[in-house]
Amino acid sequence: MKKSARFENRVGYILYPATFKDSNGDGVGDIPGIISKLDYLKDLGINLLWICPLFQSPMDDNGYDVSSYEDIDPRYGTNEDFKRLLQEAHARDILVLIDFVLNHTSDEHPWFQKALADPNSEERGYYFFRKGRIGKDGKILPPNNWKGFFSTSVWEQIPGTDDFYFHIFSKKMPDVDWNNPKLRDRYYQIARHYLELGVDGFRLDALAHLGKDTSFADSSLQADENGLVYDTDRFSNRPEVLSYLTDFKDQVFSHYDCLLVGEVGGNVTPSTALTYSSFESGPIHMVFNFDTAWANGAYGSIGKPDHEIKTDVIELKKSFRRWYEACNGKCDMPIYWENHDHPRVLSQYGSIQYREESAKALLTTLLFMYGTPFIYNGDEIGMSNCEYEKPEDFFSDVNARNEILSLRQRGFDDATITHYMNRTARVNARTPMQWDRSENAGFGPKPYLNKINQNYLQGVNVQDEYARFESVLNFYRYAIAKRKEPFLAAQVAMGKWDLLDPNHPDVFAYTHEGPELLVCIANFRPYTTYFSFYYNIKDIILHNYGDVIFNNHVFELRPFECFLLKA
Numbered sequence: 001m002k003k004s005a006r007f008e009n010r011v012g013y014i015l016y017p018a019t020f021k022d023s024n025g026d027g028v029g030d031i032p033g034i035i036s037k038l039d040y041l042k043d044l045g046i047n048l049l050w051i052c053p054l055f056q057s058p059m060d061d062n063g064y065d066v067s068s069y070e071d072i073d074p075r076y077g078t079n080e081d082f083k084r085l086l087q088e089a090h091a092r093d094i095l096v097l098i099d100f101v102l103n104h105t106s107d108e109h110p111w112f113q114k115a116l117a118d119p120n121s122e123e124r125g126y127y128f129f130r131k132g133r134i135g136k137d138g139k140i141l142p143p144n145n146w147k148g149f150f151s152t153s154v155w156e157q158i159p160g161t162d163d164f165y166f167h168i169f170s171k172k173m174p175d176v177d178w179n180n181p182k183l184r185d186r187y188y189q190i191a192r193h194y195l196e197l198g199v200d201g202f203r204l205d206a207l208a209h210l211g212k213d214t215s216f217a218d219s220s221l222q223a224d225e226n227g228l229v230y231d232t233d234r235f236s237n238r239p240e241v242l243s244y245l246t247d248f249k250d251q252v253f254s255h256y257d258c259l260l261v262g263e264v265g266g267n268v269t270p271s272t273a274l275t276y277s278s279f280e281s282g283p284i285h286m287v288f289n290f291d292t293a294w295a296n297g298a299y300g301s302i303g304k305p306d307h308e309i310k311t312d313v314i315e316l317k318k319s320f321r322r323w324y325e326a327c328n329g330k331c332d333m334p335i336y337w338e339n340h341d342h343p344r345v346l347s348q349y350g351s352i353q354y355r356e357e358s359a360k361a362l363l364t365t366l367l368f369m370y371g372t373p374f375i376y377n378g379d380e381i382g383m384s385n386c387e388y389e390k391p392e393d394f395f396s397d398v399n400a401r402n403e404i405l406s407l408r409q410r411g412f413d414d415a416t417i418t419h420y421m422n423r424t425a426r427v428n429a430r431t432p433m434q435w436d437r438s439e440n441a442g443f444g445p446k447p448y449l450n451k452i453n454q455n456y457l458q459g460v461n462v463q464d465e466y467a468r469f470e471s472v473l474n475f476y477r478y479a480i481a482k483r484k485e486p487f488l489a490a491q492v493a494m495g496k497w498d499l500l501d502p503n504h505p506d507v508f509a510y511t512h513e514g515p516e517l518l519v520c521i522a523n524f525r526p527y528t529t530y531f532s533f534y535y536n537i538k539d540i541i542l543h544n545y546g547d548v549i550f551n552n553h554v555f556e557l558r559p560f561e562c563f564l565l566k567a
C-alpha cells in the first residue's frame with residue numbers, strides 16, 4: 001500500500017542496539033545509550049530508525065528469540081526508557097520502526113512453556129508439534145529431512161517423548177503457526193499495543209516464512225552429509241503469507257498511520273514481493289530482498305583464495321535493475337547494502353585500502369537509487385569486517401556457531417574457517433560502534449558481545465571523522481542532506497531510472513530523467529578504469545576526489561572514484 005505523507009523523503013538507519021552505545025557500563029548497548037546519540041543521528045540527517053529487537057529475550061539469537069513482547073529486555077532498559085526513546089526521537093523528527101518477530105518466539109516464552117507443559121492447552125496449537133519417525137534401528141528420527149537456516153534439522157525432540165517441535169532458526173526459536181486465528185490475535189494485540197504507544201511502524205522479521213508446507217513431507221532435493229535437505233521453498237513466500245498479512249492489515253494496520261517494512265528473504269521474486277507491497281493492493285509498504293547482498297561471491301566461498309572474491313558489478317547492476325523495473329511506480333522498496341545479518345559492505349564491495357573512497361562511492365550509489373535508503377550503523381564512518389583469530393571469536397552468534405560446527409564436521413581446519421568467517425559472518429556487522437579513541441572506542445567499559453575492530457585507534461571513529469573535513473562521515477552528512485532536497489528527492493522518486501553502460505564490468509552508473517539528467521557514476525574497483533560519457537556536465541553535486549580527469553568524453557576514474565552530477 002502507499003505510505004502516508006509523513007513517511008515521504010526519509011533516510012533510514014538500521015540500529016543494532018546491543019553494540020551501539022552502552023550507557024550503564026554493563027557491556028551491553030542500551031536505550032539510554034541510543035537516546036544519548038539521537039542528536040548525532042539527527043545531525044547525520046537520519047529521520048527514520050529501524051531498531052533491531054529490544055524485547056525481553058534469553059538472547060540465543062541476540063533478541064530475535066523473544067520471551068516477552070510486552071517488555072523491554074532489562075539489558076536494554078525499561079519500558080519507561082522505551083517511551084522516552086519514542087518521545088526524544090519524535091522531538092527530533094526521527095520516526096521509529098521496531099523489529100517485530102512474528103515467525104517464532106523464544107522457547108522460554110510463556111506460550112511455548114505452556115504448550116510444552118500441557119498438550120491440551122490453547123498454546124499447544126500456536127506451534128508445530130509432530131511425532132518423530134521410527135528409524136530402521138528403532139531410533140526416533142525427526143518427522144522429516146528438512147534443514148533450517150542455522151545448519152541444523154528444523155526439528156527438535158522434546159526430551160523423554162517422541163514429539164518434536166518445528167524451528168527454522170535455532171532450536172530455541174520454535175516457529176508459530178499463523179494458520180491459527182488465536183495465535184494471530186495474540187500478535188494483533190501486541191501490534192496494537194505498540195502502535196498505541198506511538199511507534200511509527202514495524203520491520204516485520206522473517207515475514208517470508210509465516211506460511212509452511214504443513215504436509216511436512218520429505219524433500220527430494222539433494223541431501224547433505226547428514227541426510228538433511230536445505231529446501232527453503234517449503235517455508236518461504238508461500239501463498240498463505242499474503243492472506244495472513246492481509247488479515248493483519250484489515251484487523252490492525254489499516255487503523256493506524258504506520259509504516260510496514262517486511263523481510264522477505266533470499267528467494268523471493270519481485271512479482272511476489274509486489275503482491276505484498278504494491279501501492280494498489282499490498283497489505284504492507286515495502287519489503288527487503290537479499291538479491292543485492294552477496295554479489296562478490298563471498299557466500300559459500302570457504303577455501304577460496306581472496307583474489308577470487310570479486311564483486312560481479314554487472315550482476316549487481318542487473319539485480320538492482322530487475323527490482324527497479326518490477327517496482328517502479330508500483331511499490332516502494334527499501335534500498336540497502338547491509339544490515340546486522342551481513343558482513344560489512346566496505347569489506348564486501350568496497351576496499352580496506354581505499355576505505356574513504358569506497359565508503360563514499362558506495363553511499364552515493366545507494367542513496368540516489370529509487371526507493372527508501374537504509375544505512376547500517378557504522379557504515380557512515382567506514383567500519384569494516386573484523387579480523388578475528390579463531391572460530392570461537394564468532395560464537396556470540398548462534399548462526400555462526402552452528403555453521404562453524406558443521407564446517408568442522410566437514411573437515412575444514414580452524415584457520416580456514418576463521419578466514420572464511422572473517423569474510424562472511426554477520427558478527428562482522430555486530431562489533432561495537434566506534435565513537436572515539438577512548439578505551440573500547442567509547443562504546444562502554446566492557447563490550448560483552450563482540451571484540452572491537454582495532455582500527456578505531458587509526459581514526460575510524462565518529463569523533464575523528466567529525467574533525468576531518470573530508471571524512472566519510474562528513475561526506476555522508478552532506479550527501480544525505482542533498483538526498484532530502486525536495487528537487488532531488490522528487491527526481492529520484494519520479495524520474496525514470498536507467499543503468500548507464502550496464503555491461504561495463506567495473507563501473508556502476510545510472511541516470512534519472514528529469515529537467516536535467518541526474519547521473520551517478522562510481523568506479524567499484526581498487527584500480528583506475530575509464531568511462532565514456534557524452535552528456536554535457538552541468539553541475540557536480542558529489543565527488544570523492546579533489547580534481548576531475550575528463551578528456552574527449554572519457555572519465556578517468558581512479559580507485560572508487562564517484563560522481564553525482566547533473567547533465
Ligand code: NOJ
Pocket residue numbers: 061064101169205206263340341
Ligand atoms: C532475520 C533477522 O534479521 C536475523 O538476525 C534473525 O536471526 C532471523 N530473522 C531470525 O529471527
